[in-house]
Amino acid sequence: MTADVSSAAAEFARRQQSPLQRIQHQLHGRPWLSPLFLLFVTFVAFFIATPTFLTANSMGILLQQTAVVAALAVGQTLVILTAGIDLSVGAVMVLSMMVMATLTKDGGMPGVLGLLIGVALAVGAGAINGLLVTRINLPPFIVTLGTLSIFTAIALLYSGGESIQQEHLPGLLNALGNDFGIGKFRLTWGIVVVIAIYAVMSFVLSQTAWGRYVYAVGDDAESARLSGVPSKRILLAVYTVAGLVYGIAAWILIGRAGAATPNAAPTANLDSITAVVIGGTSLFGGRGRLIGTLIGALIVQTFDFGLSQMGVNQQWRVLATGLLVIIAVAIDQWIRRVKA
Amino acid sequence: MSASDLEVAYGGVPAGKEDVYSKQPVLSARKLVITFGRVVGLDGVDLDLYPGEVLAVIGDNGAGKSTLIKCLTGAYVPDSGEITMSGQPVHFKKPQDAREAGIETVYQQLAVIPALDIASNLYLAREERRKGPLGSVLRMLDKKGMERRAGDAVQNLGIQTIQNMGQAVETLSGGQRQAVAVARAAAFGSKVVVLDEPTAALGVKESGMVLDMVKQLRDKGQSIILISHNMPHVWEVADRIHIQRLGGRAGVITPQTHDMGEGVAIMTGATKLSQDSAA
Numbered sequence A: 001m002t003a004d005v006s007s008a009a010a011e012f013a014r015r016q017q018s019p020l021q022r023i024q025h026q027l028h029g030r031p032w033l034s035p036l037f038l039l040f041v042t043f044v045a046f047f048i049a050t051p052t053f054l055t056a057n058s059m060g061i062l063l064q065q066t067a068v069v070a071a072l073a074v075g076q077t078l079v080i081l082t083a084g085i086d087l088s089v090g091a092v093m094v095l096s097m098m099v100m101a102t103l104t105k106d107g108g109m110p111g112v113l114g115l116l117i118g119v120a121l122a123v124g125a126g127a128i129n130g131l132l133v134t135r136i137n138l139p140p141f142i143v144t145l146g147t148l149s150i151f152t153a154i155a156l157l158y159s160g161g162e163s164i165q166q167e168h169l170p171g172l173l174n175a176l177g178n179d180f181g182i183g184k185f186r187l188t189w190g191i192v193v194v195i196a197i198y199a200v201m202s203f204v205l206s207q208t209a210w211g212r213y214v215y216a217v218g219d220d221a222e223s224a225r226l227s228g229v230p231s232k233r234i235l236l237a238v239y240t241v242a243g244l245v246y247g248i249a250a251w252i253l254i255g256r257a258g259a260a261t262p263n264a265a266p267t268a269n270l271d272s273i274t275a276v277v278i279g280g281t282s283l284f285g286g287r288g289r290l291i292g293t294l295i296g297a298l299i300v301q302t303f304d305f306g307l308s309q310m311g312v313n314q315q316w317r318v319l320a321t322g323l324l325v326i327i328a329v330a331i332d333q334w335i336r337r338v339k340a
Numbered sequence B: 001m002s003a004s005d006l007e008v009a010y011g012g013v014p015a016g017k018e019d020v021y022s023k024q025p026v027l028s029a030r031k032l033v034i035t036f037g038r039v040v041g042l043d044g045v046d047l048d049l050y051p052g053e054v055l056a057v058i059g060d061n062g063a064g065k066s067t068l069i070k071c072l073t074g075a076y077v078p079d080s081g082e083i084t085m086s087g088q089p090v091h092f093k094k095p096q097d098a099r100e101a102g103i104e105t106v107y108q109q110l111a112v113i114p115a116l117d118i119a120s121n122l123y124l125a126r127e128e129r130r131k132g133p134l135g136s137v138l139r140m141l142d143k144k145g146m147e148r149r150a151g152d153a154v155q156n157l158g159i160q161t162i163q164n165m166g167q168a169v170e171t172l173s174g175g176q177r178q179a180v181a182v183a184r185a186a187a188f189g190s191k192v193v194v195l196d197e198p199t200a201a202l203g204v205k206e207s208g209m210v211l212d213m214v215k216q217l218r219d220k221g222q223s224i225i226l227i228s229h230n231m232p233h234v235w236e237v238a239d240r241i242h243i244q245r246l247g248g249r250a251g252v253i254t255p256q257t258h259d260m261g262e263g264v265a266i267m268t269g270a271t272k273l274s275q276d277s278a279a
């Protein structure tokens, strides 16, 4: 409808708004603004609290720490967009990592081969999740709860519970931990890989038919099927692609941690889900954007990193992350409630 | 087939259309049965749809109208029975199979995706890619082009209140959503268009437009199955009327041979359509 200057609606549009309402409006129109806003607030808060926070050195470390969770959160976003959830994120990554490391330990196998087998295994693990969801029609929560235990146990049994240190591994497996400088920043190749994953998947989700189907299946699976979307094939592909991403995350993690450890990344599952949710993706599926997840991952890590710089111990950091999720989602709900 | 055989099998043959009804049906079903656990959805239904006709399907709530067209369009796979298109047996496993065979459907629950915009819904599962390597290699969608053509399709339907093709379907009114679903089925020039209560949520003017569209599609030679509870609409546009009752076909009549009262009486079981009185 065209705005009629004298109409009641036009009158309403010109009404006085409180500054808070105006912010609410702005955020509603641009959903990615709210996590960005939260990230900004977090930065300012920590900058005031600890002067060393906003140095090139700290920022480099922050990005390096974010890389693994940010990578995992890509897979998690895909799954959550289809109205699912993946609790086996960390387990698949660790299993893949232990297989890569054990196979190539002390020159047992060329690095390339070990890497490929490890990644292929993660793809297979994702496909198993996908097959259980699509063929046996089990809820994703149950499927990945089960495979979480199974993959964790296999990783422990296979590795004998032993860590494998960097020195015993081929250069290729450690390569993503190598860094280079841009000005005063020190970035790792792992960060570059993560940025590439985000670029590729954002493109796929927003520019291709496959991306549209992911949203359609997550929003209303039955309508998508009736419209001719191959729902089951899309779901299977989503879990499989997620597995691929976890495999790449395993490679990044070896470089980052300087070792392959069977009990690495204990908070990977929750951190990845937190990043997705803070990033504005709906747990009910069909709504959300990958860029939000990247910002979400940065928020989670900034929080943790900033608190640790302030000397806050681990338990309190976990507690703070819990609060962060609840507050972030509450703010998100408030923004969605906006009228017109 | 003699003329009297035709009349028994297909209801009355509209005057001047004898040649059409001696041809092969474009879509035909024999003895369709589908059960849901202990509920019998269809109990041996026959249906014939001829080229260039509007076949209305009427029946009480729960008579099996939606179930019937879901079996014809791949949304359900019948337990037994056979479906043919122009004489060739077909076995649709999923809605996409039926669509590829030339059947477009507006389901009663509309099957639109609320979070996607109008253009994305119109082109769902038949997206068009950009020209050149962007489309062929990178598989990039031609969003602009699809949006423009979606706008044309909605305009053709005469729904003026929908203007922005980038609007999410969830923000549309119920009737506008229905119009989007109808536009999606009509826009792609299929052989058969199936409409399950397409005017249920529409205003008087919009209903009239959908009926006009149905006539236009018929004039272009497409065949239409129209499910409706609105008897005046049915008697206005239908060439023949398939009456569905208790999971079976109670008979086929035409607006010329039976009036609405008689049609409703058959539908509710008050009168039976005997073989001789079928015409």
Ligand SMILES: Nc1ncnc2c1ncn2[C@@H]1O[C@H](COP(=O)(O)OP(=O)(O)OP(=O)(O)O)[C@@H](O)[C@H]1O
Pocket: B036, B039, B040, B041, B059, B060, B061, B062, B063, B064, B065, B066, B067, B068, B108
């Ligand atoms: N998926 C299903 N599961 C169980 N029963 C079903 C299913 N689909 C349809 N039925 C049953 O089949 C019968 C016919 O339903 P159908 O939806 O075809 O009726 P209809 O003629 O379209 O009615 P209406 O006019 O209300 O749309 C009903 O008894 C219904 O309960």
Ligand SMILES: [Mg+2]
Pocket: B065, B066, B067, B108, B196
């Ligand atoms: Mg129905």
